[in-house]
Amino acid sequence: MPIWNPEYESMDREALAKLQLRRLQSTVAWVYERVPYYKEVLDASGVKPKDIRSLADVRLLPFTDKTALRDTYPYGMFAVDLEQVVRVHSSSGTTGKPIVVGYTKGDLNTWTELTARIASAAGVTSKDRVQLAFLYGMFTGGWGMHYGIERVGATVFPAGSGNTERQLLMMQDFGTTVLVCTPSYALYIAEVAEKSGIDIKSLPLRVGLFGGEPSGEGMREEIEKRLGILATDNYGLSEVMGPGVSGECEYQCGLHMNEDHFLFEVVDPQTGEPVLEGEEGELIITPLTKEAFPVLRYRTHDLTTIDTTVCECGRTMARMRKVRARTDDMLIIRGVNVFPSQIEDVLVAIEGIEPHYLIIVDRKGSMDDLEVQIEVAEEIFSDVMADMVAFIKLVTERLFSVIGLHAKVRLVEPGTIERTAGKARRVIDKRQTD
Numbered sequence: 001m002p003i004w005n006p007e008y009e010s011m012d013r014e015a016l017a018k019l020q021l022r023r024l025q026s027t028v029a030w031v032y033e034r035v036p037y038y039k040e041v042l043d044a045s046g047v048k049p050k051d052i053r054s055l056a057d058v059r060l061l062p063f064t065d066k067t068a069l070r071d072t073y074p075y076g077m078f079a080v081d082l083e084q085v086v087r088v089h090s091s092s093g094t095t096g097k098p099i100v101v102g103y104t105k106g107d108l109n110t111w112t113e114l115t116a117r118i119a120s121a122a123g124v125t126s127k128d129r130v131q132l133a134f135l136y137g138m139f140t141g142g143w144g145m146h147y148g149i150e151r152v153g154a155t156v157f158p159a160g161s162g163n164t165e166r167q168l169l170m171m172q173d174f175g176t177t178v179l180v181c182t183p184s185y186a187l188y189i190a191e192v193a194e195k196s197g198i199d200i201k202s203l204p205l206r207v208g209l210f211g212g213e214p215s216g217e218g219m220r221e222e223i224e225k226r227l228g229i230l231a232t233d234n235y236g237l238s239e240v241m242g243p244g245v246s247g248e249c250e251y252q253c254g255l256h257m258n259e260d261h262f263l264f265e266v267v268d269p270q271t272g273e274p275v276l277e278g279e280e281g282e283l284i285i286t287p288l289t290k291e292a293f294p295v296l297r298y299r300t301h302d303l304t305t306i307d308t309t310v311c312e313c314g315r316t317m318a319r320m321r322k323v324r325a326r327t328d329d330m331l332i333i334r335g336v337n338v339f340p341s342q343i344e345d346v347l348v349a350i351e352g353i354e355p356h357y358l359i360i361v362d363r364k365g366s367m368d369d370l371e372v373q374i375e376v377a378e379e380i381f382s383d384v385m386a387d388m389v390a391f392i393k394l395v396t397e398r399l400f401s402v403i404g405l406h407a408k409v410r411l412v413e414p415g416t417i418e419r420t421a422g423k424a425r426r427v428i429d430k431r432q433t434d
């Protein structure tokens with residue numbers, strides 16, 4: 001599989017470190033001069049741009065959290081005049097004001113280059129016909145992938161998200177070979193196809209580029225099986241650019257990170273100190289070439305590990321493990337730490353369970369109550385009562401062995417749990433609304 005930009009993607013790691021340092025130094029100088037927020041926090045911590053003499057000196061810099069980006073709404077973090085900004089996107093803030101990000105012409109060019117790398121790594125070529133079923137609009141997902149895939153030379157169908165019947169019609173009539181969307185939407189498309197009697201595996205569809213929400217290996221296998229494709233994972237967030245931060249190659253052994261444009265750190269989420277190489281921690285990202293919206297040490301809250309060993313594909317860029325969990329989606333139930341991804345892993349491994357589930361946490365009196373609703377195959381649902389009871393017992397025991405808690409398992413009919421064309425809602429924590 002060809003590498004989009006071998007000069008950088010396969011560059012010598014020593015040369016890469018030098019390039020990163022040079023770019024880090026100019027980024028720190030850039031924000032110090034142009035963003036009052038950074039001038040203030042750097043002055044307060046007594047750090048000047050000239051103090052950055054090695055890559056390790058990045059630790060002298062303060063972290064940037066979502067709050068800082070919200071407090072400076074809408075344009076307070078921009079490092080250039082609006083006149084130089086040619087595009088603005090915003091994050092889907094579920095509460096309060098969104099985070100607004102801007103791009104210069106140069107930023108858009110970089111972004112397109114990086115999403116072109118991601119698309120190529122997944123195996124997209126000019127021969128492909130790509131159906132982009134991501135949300136367009138203010139969300140970065142649709143537009144970011146769109147231009148990168150065009151740059152590769154593939155034919156893009158900007159379908160947008162939703163209207164699944166139409167997506168399937170396009171897939172059949174337009175001869176789609178690549179699907180871009182969230183993993184949960186890919187499964188939903190498969191489900192609608194199965195219901196409508198469309199044999200998706202007989203279509204030319206061969207590769208999927210999935211991102212926008214955490215998902216595990218079990219989910220990947222399910223997608224590959226039901227759609228008959230190679231499913232690759234890619235990662236990005238609008239605060240540092242959008243999609244294009246990292247993506248998998250055909251070996252699916254972690255997401256190659258575009259280290260020439262971003263500096264990555266993994267830290268202990270509690271102490272902020274670096275973890276040992278290969279250990280899990282929170283991913284911190286400093287974009288190194290952004291003009292309009294540069295941020296220092298952005299706290300992603302995403303948990304991952306980094307692997308710098310050489311990949312079979314020939315890229316030297318380090319790889320991050322698929323993001324399965326976030327520091328802020330951990331549930332504390334009866335004093336036990338539980339990640340929704342742990343529950344998902346148990347469920348997808350059990351035959352007969354559909355990959356649609358809902359975790360409901362509530363408080364009954366002083367006790368936390370955990371309920372897991374799962375969709376099961378028609379056969380199981382219509383089974384005799386005794387078999388259903390045994391099935392619930394099996395799921396309850398498997399969950400207990402992994403999370404150490406008794407969950408109330410409720411089987412629901414296929415199609416009951418809400419489907420979305422974007423990020424799936426997996427958890428309802430009723431304790432927060434009391």
Ligand SMILES: [Zn+2]
Binds near residue numbers: 315
């Ligand atoms: Zn690789």
